[in-house]
Amino acid sequence: MAQKVKLSTIADELGVSTATVSLALRDSPLVADQTRDKIKQTARDLGYIYNRRAASLRTSRSGIVGVCVHDVMNPFFGEILKYVEHELDRRRQTFILSNHYDDLSKQRAFVDTLLQLGADGLILSPAVGTPAADIQLAEGNDLPTVLIARTIEGAGVCGFRGDDAFGMALAVDHLIADGHRAIAMVGGTEQTSTGRDRAAGWRSALRKAEIEPRPEWRIEGPRSRDAGFQAGLAFAKMDDRPTAAVCFSDLVALGFMYGLARAGLTPGSDIAVIGYDDIEEAGIATPSLSTVSNGQAEVGHRAAGALLDRLAGNPPSEETVLIRPTLKIRDSSRFRG
Amino acid sequence: MAQKVKLSTIADELGVSTATVSLALRDSPLVADQTRDKIKQTARDLGYIYNRRAASLRTSRSGIVGVCVHDVMNPFFGEILKYVEHELDRRRQTFILSNHYDDLSKQRAFVDTLLQLGADGLILSPAVGTPAADIQLAEGNDLPTVLIARTIEGAGVCGFRGDDAFGMALAVDHLIADGHRAIAMVGGTEQTSTGRDRAAGWRSALRKAEIEPRPEWRIEGPRSRDAGFQAGLAFAKMDDRPTAAVCFSDLVALGFMYGLARAGLTPGSDIAVIGYDDIEEAGIATPSLSTVSNGQAEVGHRAAGALLDRLAGNPPSEETVLIRPTLKIRDSSRFRG
Numbered sequence: 001m002a003q004k005v006k007l008s009t010i011a012d013e014l015g016v017s018t019a020t021v022s023l024a025l026r027d028s029p030l031v032a033d034q035t036r037d038k039i040k041q042t043a044r045d046l047g048y049i050y051n052r053r054a055a056s057l058r059t060s061r062s063g064i065v066g067v068c069v070h071d072v073m074n075p076f077f078g079e080i081l082k083y084v085e086h087e088l089d090r091r092r093q094t095f096i097l098s099n100h101y102d103d104l105s106k107q108r109a110f111v112d113t114l115l116q117l118g119a120d121g122l123i124l125s126p127a128v129g130t131p132a133a134d135i136q137l138a139e140g141n142d143l144p145t146v147l148i149a150r151t152i153e154g155a156g157v158c159g160f161r162g163d164d165a166f167g168m169a170l171a172v173d174h175l176i177a178d179g180h181r182a183i184a185m186v187g188g189t190e191q192t193s194t195g196r197d198r199a200a201g202w203r204s205a206l207r208k209a210e211i212e213p214r215p216e217w218r219i220e221g222p223r224s225r226d227a228g229f230q231a232g233l234a235f236a237k238m239d240d241r242p243t244a245a246v247c248f249s250d251l252v253a254l255g256f257m258y259g260l261a262r263a264g265l266t267p268g269s270d271i272a273v274i275g276y277d278d279i280e281e282a283g284i285a286t287p288s289l290s291t292v293s294n295g296q297a298e299v300g301h302r303a304a305g306a307l308l309d310r311l312a313g314n315p316p317s318e319e320t321v322l323i324r325p326t327l328k329i330r331d332s333s334r335f336r337g
Numbered sequence: 338m339a340q341k342v343k344l345s346t347i348a349d350e351l352g353v354s355t356a357t358v359s360l361a362l363r364d365s366p367l368v369a370d371q372t373r374d375k376i377k378q379t380a381r382d383l384g385y386i387y388n389r390r391a392a393s394l395r396t397s398r399s400g401i402v403g404v405c406v407h408d409v410m411n412p413f414f415g416e417i418l419k420y421v422e423h424e425l426d427r428r429r430q431t432f433i434l435s436n437h438y439d440d441l442s443k444q445r446a447f448v449d450t451l452l453q454l455g456a457d458g459l460i461l462s463p464a465v466g467t468p469a470a471d472i473q474l475a476e477g478n479d480l481p482t483v484l485i486a487r488t489i490e491g492a493g494v495c496g497f498r499g500d501d502a503f504g505m506a507l508a509v510d511h512l513i514a515d516g517h518r519a520i521a522m523v524g525g526t527e528q529t530s531t532g533r534d535r536a537a538g539w540r541s542a543l544r545k546a547e548i549e550p551r552p553e554w555r556i557e558g559p560r561s562r563d564a565g566f567q568a569g570l571a572f573a574k575m576d577d578r579p580t581a582a583v584c585f586s587d588l589v590a591l592g593f594m595y596g597l598a599r600a601g602l603t604p605g606s607d608i609a610v611i612g613y614d615d616i617e618e619a620g621i622a623t624p625s626l627s628t629v630s631n632g633q634a635e636v637g638h639r640a641a642g643a644l645l646d647r648l649a650g651n652p653p654s655e656e657t658v659l660i661r662p663t664l665k666i667r668d669s670s671r672f673r674g
Contacts, residue, residue, distance in 0.1 A: 099422070106426075259621070
C-alpha cells in the first residue's frame with residue numbers, strides 16, 4: 001500500500017504544491033525548514049518512500065557520506081567518529097560506517113559500494129598497505145576522499161592526524177625529567193605511519209638525552225587491549241626491567257596495566273606508564289592513566305569540514321594537517337626513576 | 338577516463354563474453370568463483386565502476402544490509418556485530434552501520450536511507466520507545482527486519498536476545514549461595530526491555546530467597562563505563578553498604594570496579610561484583626570480572642541467518658528467540674558475604 005502514495009497525496013493533505021513537496025523531500029534550501037519538516041512528517045505518516053535511487057540518477061548528490069576505519073570498536077576511532085557524525089548531522093548528510101580490519105579487500109568492497117551508490121564522499125583511515133592508486137580511483141570516480149589518523153604518500157588528498165613523533169617525544173621527555181633512564185615502548189608496528197612515527201619519537205627523545213634504546217625495550221606488536229595485557233604479564237617477568245613504559249595507545253596501556261596488576265605490580269607505584277590518545281576511559285582508570293592527548297575532536301571536526309568544503313565545490317587540498325598533541329599527566333606515571 | 342571503460346573492454350582483456358562479465362559483476366552463481374574474482378580484479382585495474390544504482394532499478398537486490406544499534410562503540414554490540422559481519426561477508430552482502438544513540442529521529446533517518454537505497458534488509462537493536470509501526474513501515478516497504486538485543490511488542494518480526502531475567506537470577510543465586518544477603522543492582526533503566534528484565538531477575542531471585550530488596554540497593558541509571566565509575570565512588574560511601582553488587586553490563590561493572598578502587602576498596606576482596614555480557618575485557622580485567630555470558634556469538638550468527646533466510650524468500654517468523662545465558666565465575670566475586 002505504501003508504494004501507492006504519491007507526491008500529490010502529500011501535497012493535497014497539506015494544501016501545498018507537488019513541486020514544494022518534491023523540493024522538500026530533496027532537502028532543497030528553497031523550502032523553509034518548518035515546511036520541510038511538516039512535509040517529511042506527513043510523508044512518513046502516509047507511508048511514502050522517496051525513491052532516492054531513481055532521484056540520484058537525475059541529481060548529482062545522494063546525501064550519503066561513507067566512513068571507513070580499522071575498527072569502530074576502538075575508542076580512539078569511536079571518539080573521532082562522534083565528532084565527524086556531529087558535523088555531518090548538522091548538514092543533513094547520512095553517515096554510513098564500515099570496518100576494514102586492515103584488510104584491503106574489505107576496504108575496497110566498501111569503497112566500491114559507495115561508488116555504486118553514488119555516495120558524496122569518503123572519510124577514511126586507510127588500511128595498512130593501501131596504495132595511493134586506490135585513493136586516486138575513488139577521487140577519479142567523483143568520490144572526494146579525506147584521510148584521518150593515517151596518511152598515504154602520493155595520495156594527493158588532504159588528511160588530518162596528530163603529530164605522532166612529537167607527541168611520543170613529549171611523553172619520553174617527561175619520564176626522563178622524572179629520572180627514568182630505561183624506558184620501554186609497548187605496542188604498534190612499523191607497518192603504519194602512526195606506529196612508525198610514535199616509535200621514531202620514542203627513539204629520538206631517548207637519543208637526545210644520550211640514552212641508547214636497547215632492542216629489548218621495543219616491544220613491538222600489541223595494538224589491542226588484550227595484546228597489551230599479554231605484554232604486561234611478560235614485561236613483569238623481564239630481567240633488568242625498565243622503570244617506565246610508553247604505550248602505542250591508551251587501549252594498549254590499559255591492557256598493559258591490567259597485565260602488570262595481574263602479575264602483582266602496581267602501575268604508578270612500581271613502574272611509570274604513559275598511554276597515547278587520551279580516550280575517555282583514561283581519566284577513570286585506576287590508577288588514572290597519564291597520556292598524550294591526540295586531538296580526536298579536532299581531527300573529527302576538521303576532517304568533516306574539509307569534506308563538506310569539497311562537496312560545496314571547493315577544490316581539493318593535498319595538505320596533511322598535523323594536529324599538535326599535548327601531555328596529560330595523571331597517576332599512572334607517578335613512580336620516579 | 339574511468340567512466341569510459343565498458344563491459345566489452347573487460348571482456349576483451351580476458352577473452353570472455355560481455356555476458357559473463359556482466360553476470361560476474363552482479364555476483365551471479367552462474368560464474369565460477371575464480372573467474373568472477375579475475376573479472377572483478379580486471380575491472381578494478383581498468384577503473385571500471387559497476388553502476389549498482391542503475392542495476393538495482395532493474396534487479397530486485399542491492400546487496401546491502403543495514404545494521405543499526407545504540408552505539409557501535411559499546412563492546413557488547415561490537416561483539417554481536419563481528420559475528421553478523423562474518424555471516425554477511427560469507428554471503429557477499431555489504432554491511433553498513435549506524436548508531437542511533439536511542440534517538441528515534443536518527444534511527445528513522447537511517448531506515449529511510451536504507452529504503453531509499455533499496456537495501457535488502459535491516460538488523461536493528463531498536464531505540465528506546467520505537468513504536469511497532471516503525472518496524473511495520475520498514476517491512477511494508479520490502480525491508481525485512483530482524484531485531485537483536487531488544488524486542489518490541491507487536492512488531493511482528495523475529496528477534497534474538499538473551500533471557501535477561503534468567504541470566505540475572507543466575508548471578509544473584511550464586512551470590513546468595515556464597516552467603517550474601519544485601520545485594521545491590523547497579524545500572525540500567527526501566528525504559529528498555531533489557532533493563533526491565535534484568536532488574537526483574539535480580540528482584541525475583543532475592544524474593545525467592547526471602548530477601549526483600551531495599552530501595553537504596555537499586556542504583557538505576559548507569560549504562561556506560563563512566564557512569565559505572567561514578568556509581569562506584571558513591572557506592573563506597575554508602576552507610577550500611579551491600580556486600581555484593583550485580584551490574585547491568587560488563588561496561589558498567591568495569592567502571593564500577595574502577596570507582597571502588599579509586600575509593601580504596603578492592604573488588605573481590607572487600608566486595609563481590611558480577612557483570613553481565615562476558616565481553617572480551619572481562620577476562621583480562623584485574624581482578625578478572627565474574628559475569629553472565631550473554632551469547633553475543635549466537636545472537637549475531639542467528640540474526641544474520643534469519644535475515645538471509647528472508648532474503649532467500651522464506652516467510653518471516655514472528656518469534657522472539659531467547660538465548661539461555663550462563664554464569665562465568667572469576668575473581669571479582671571471590672569475597673563471601
